[in-house]
Amino acid sequence: NAGVTQTPKFQVLKTGQSMTLQCAQDMNHEYMSWYRQDPGMGLRLIHYSVGAGITDQGEVPNGYNVSRSTTEDFPLRLLSAAPSQTSVYFCASSYPTGELFFGEGSRLTVL
Amino acid sequence: GENVEQHPSTLSVQEGDSAVIKCTYSDSASNYFPWYKQELGKGPQLIIDIRSNVGEKKDQRIAVTLNKTAKHFSLHITETQPEDSAVYFCAATVNYGGSQGNLIFGKGTKLSVKP
Numbered sequence: 001n002a003g004v005t006q007t008p009k010f011q012v013l014k015t016g017q018s019m020t021l022q023c024a025q026d027m028n029h030e031y032m033s034w035y036r037q038d039p040g041m042g043l044r045l046i047h048y049s050v051g052a053g054i055t056d057q058g059e060v061p062n063g064y065n066v067s068r069s070t071t072e073d074f075p076l077r078l079l080s081a082a083p084s085q086t087s088v089y090f091c092a093s094s095y096p097t098g099e100l101f102f103g104e105g106s107r108l109t110v111l
Numbered sequence: 112g113e114n115v116e117q118h119p120s121t122l123s124v125q126e127g128d129s130a131v132i133k134c135t136y137s138d139s140a141s142n143y144f145p146w147y148k149q150e151l152g153k154g155p156q157l158i159i160d161i162r163s164n165v166g167e168k169k170d171q172r173i174a175v176t177l178n179k180t181a182k183h184f185s186l187h188i189t190e191t192q193p194e195d196s197a198v199y200f201c202a203a204t205v206n207y208g209g210s211q212g213n214l215i216f217g218k219g220t221k222l223s224v225k226p
Contacts, residue, residue, distance in 0.1 A: 040120070
């Protein structure tokens with residue numbers, strides 16, 4: 001059972017470059033979300049989706065875009081990377097009852 | 112919106128001792144309170160959760176208590192073992208009628224269990 005799969009696991013970008021973090025789940029979950037984790041800051045919600053075609057902003061959405069064309073996939077796009085976006089990014093999905101299933105994370109460094 | 116405060120940020124205990132991590136939340140409408148464990152280099156994983164219609168829940172060495180009046184909840188780990196060493200996160204959300212609210216997380220507690 002794959003669960004939530006994130007790619008890439010590691011990425012180094014230069015300031016101003018763009019990239020997409022991929023997230024896929026095979027549990028048929030309607031709800032998916034992206035969090036970033038920074039030292040001493042815990043997990044902060046970037047964007048979330050309650051189903052295909054529906055997305056909304058979380059606590060820290062600036063600088064990030066998302067789309068949800070299928071139930072399985074929820075990519076996170078950085079249009080113009082900044083050093084402040086250096087972080088570990090986690091994708092998660094859940095049933096309506098609440099338990100979040102997290103991916104293994106994508107570590108991004110922006111130089 | 113919801114705000115979750117978690118204490119302490121670091122906790123060191125001897126193997127066999129108990130560990131307690133405390134969280135407070137601000138939104139009185141929150142009714143779902145999970146705890147996640149994150150091992151080094153991995154994503155967080157649910158270890159126990161509690162809903163607002165109960166005051167305590169146990170699962171082997173782990174227990175969670177909830178005080179709705181005071182808006183705080185705690186994680187208790189008894190007979191700690193080295194493999195309990197990890198970062199623990201509390202979270203809160205409103206979850207009703209099959210609708211998922213967004214989990215708001217505390218900043219985490221790094222637990223170290225010394226052999």
